[in-house]
Amino acid sequence: MWEPLLNDCQIVLIPRLGDQILNTRLMVEELEVAVEVEKGENGEISKENLSKAIKLEMDKDNEIASLLKRTMPSSRTFFLTGIFKKNISIPSSKVCKIWSNKIQIAKEVEEYNLESDHSNTVCKAKMRNPNSSKLHLAMFPWFSFGHFIPYLHLSNKLAEKGHEVSFLLPKGAQPKLEQLNQYPNLIQFFPLVVSHVDGILPGAQTTSDVPLPLHSLFAIAFDQTRDQVEAILRAIKPDIVFHDLGYWIPALAHQIGIKSIYYPPVTAAAHALLPTKKVTREMTVEELMEVPPGYPSSKVKLRAEEVSDLTTALKIFGIGLSFRDRIITSMNDSDVIAFRAHREIEGPYCDYVAQHFGKPAMLTGTCLPETNATQLEDKWANWLSNFEPSSVVFCAFGSQITLQKEEFQELVLGLELSGQPFLVALTPPDGCTRIEEALPEGFQERIQGRGLLHGGWFPQELLLSHPSIGCFVNHCGPGTMWESLLSDCQIVFIPRLGDQILNTRLMVEELKVAVEAEKGENSKISKENLSKAIKLVMDKDNEISVLLKRNHAKLKKILSNRDLQEEYINNFIKGLQDLVK
Numbered sequence: 001m002w003e004p005l006l007n008d009c010q011i012v013l014i015p016r017l018g019d020q021i022l023n024t025r026l027m028v029e030e031l032e033v034a035v036e037v038e039k040g041e042n043g044e045i046s047k048e049n050l051s052k053a054i055k056l057e058m059d060k061d062n063e064i065a066s067l068l069k070r071t072m073p074s075s076r077t078f079f080l081t082g083i084f085k086k087n088i089s090i091p092s093s094k095v096c097k098i099w100s101n102k103i104q105i106a107k108e109v110e111e112y113n114l115e116s117d118h119s120n121t122v123c124k125a126k127m128r129n130p131n132s133s134k135l136h137l138a139m140f141p142w143f144s145f146g147h148f149i150p151y152l153h154l155s156n157k158l159a160e161k162g163h164e165v166s167f168l169l170p171k172g173a174q175p176k177l178e179q180l181n182q183y184p185n186l187i188q189f190f191p192l193v194v195s196h197v198d199g200i201l202p203g204a205q206t207t208s209d210v211p212l213p214l215h216s217l218f219a220i221a222f223d224q225t226r227d228q229v230e231a232i233l234r235a236i237k238p239d240i241v242f243h244d245l246g247y248w249i250p251a252l253a254h255q256i257g258i259k260s261i262y263y264p265p266v267t268a269a270a271h272a273l274l275p276t277k278k279v280t281r282e283m284t285v286e287e288l289m290e291v292p293p294g295y296p297s298s299k300v301k302l303r304a305e306e307v308s309d310l311t312t313a314l315k316i317f318g319i320g321l322s323f324r325d326r327i328i329t330s331m332n333d334s335d336v337i338a339f340r341a342h343r344e345i346e347g348p349y350c351d352y353v354a355q356h357f358g359k360p361a362m363l364t365g366t367c368l369p370e371t372n373a374t375q376l377e378d379k380w381a382n383w384l385s386n387f388e389p390s391s392v393v394f395c396a397f398g399s400q401i402t403l404q405k406e407e408f409q410e411l412v413l414g415l416e417l418s419g420q421p422f423l424v425a426l427t428p429p430d431g432c433t434r435i436e437e438a439l440p441e442g443f444q445e446r447i448q449g450r451g452l453l454h455g456g457w458f459p460q461e462l463l464l465s466h467p468s469i470g471c472f473v474n475h476c477g478p479g480t481m482w483e484s485l486l487s488d489c490q491i492v493f494i495p496r497l498g499d500q501i502l503n504t505r506l507m508v509e510e511l512k513v514a515v516e517a518e519k520g521e522n523s524k525i526s527k528e529n530l531s532k533a534i535k536l537v538m539d540k541d542n543e544i545s546v547l548l549k550r551n552h553a554k555l556k557k558i559l560s561n562r563d564l565q566e567e568y569i570n571n572f573i574k575g576l577q578d579l580v581k
Helices: 018-030 047-058 063-084 095-100 102-111 145-160 171-180 212-223 226-236 249-256 268-273 285-289 308-312 323-333 343-357 378-384 405-417 460-464 478-485 498-510 527-538 543-559 562-579
Strands: 136-140 164-170 187-192 240-243 259-262 336-339 361-363 392-396 422-425 451-454 469-474 490-493
Touching (some): 018 187, 018 226, 047 063, 136 226, 145 171, 171 187, 240 249, 249 259, 249 323, 259 323, 308 498, 336 343, 405 451, 460 469, 469 478, 478 498
Parallel strands (some): 164 187, 469 490
């Protein structure tokens, strides 16, 4: 970028990667010393557009070419005298540092008399043609893989229809998500630097690097990316920005002149209760258990021993704002609320949220990717092949849940007591570096040949589609909830957090497609109750088991209907286009 500014050539730019795109915006829109070649279909290079850009630059009589040529000497003077003689700090080539200093650079440029009164005559890069139906959308999820992945699933669905997506995320998270990007020519990652916050280990990039009790501190680091986010959004000027816990995004979007959509990975059912109910620390258990007026269910609610989750949401999350207020502010200030939901399953909850907040609630459908054609690794496939169809219990709680050692032992003992072969994928318990450290005495010897435990990542989607898997024990996180419904397994839930509890009530009490393992003393996992729940759903002759399987099959048929999912995403895109008209 610097070398062209130090020569006498006209400049034509064809950026490919995130920092190159932002460098291009600086050169084209702020400094007005270059033009960018417009992309062709699907974001690829177009020979016609390249030729057009070169001809424009080389036409000495063209007004734009003359402006660019006239601006270049002033720019060169600024960079030579302003930077090297006055020791003005040059931003790093890293995209986040470039753009966090971008506004200051622009002011310095103006002080050196760069001509900026012709901005309306310069071709503005990335500005949507008002006659085009194609959209440019920005994504800024909370820094957690439980948020990144559903955002990327939606991005893939939008890019499949030809829309451009700019995805803002921590630099350290990008390599882990690139393999899920199905349309790299249309989905562009914009890496952010996450600042260190006292109390958190240096280098933390996502919630996976931070214990759950410290997520409130990590929210400070999340909010401190605001300047970087603002600079990027001002540079790329998308039509709409999607967000969840970035409560300041709607106000920023309004300043920039773009729309904002609150898009949480959490279900509509959870949002219909937690953000809409008035909660204070002084309320009694009975008051906290009451559902708000007009709430669409008498079943999807918290029990007495669970209402503490409501008051937990009143604790400060970041600086000066509670977790609950962060969500409510995001929902109140956004132009639209959107859910990864099916009207056939959560319709009443979506309508309730829309009515409560006085704005549309748009639905994307599940937005899950097509079943991966990749084969399960031989070591897992070979082990599973030793067992009868639909006989193995698979247990997974996701990467965000770390059990205490005592609960972990109750869990694995419950699986042992069920009498079924089982496969476990859990993070090591609190205080343990390896899963084997926490196993009960003699456990490994007793389960030899019928139990397998793994302390790392598992290809969950592939496992659930294996014919030997017959039961899925999980925490009912929103992503796992949908994956459960799209499998043929019987389902047992052990919810841990507020939204997981409400998801479980929806699945167990209202849809009747799963069972919940009852908690033991102090609301902890009980090996006896877990074993009982597994035996219940695995008994093919049990009336409840038969009912669950029948109801599950009906919902799976709806959710796996490709035409229906296509209809959801098409209607969603139509809603986005209407929003920006």
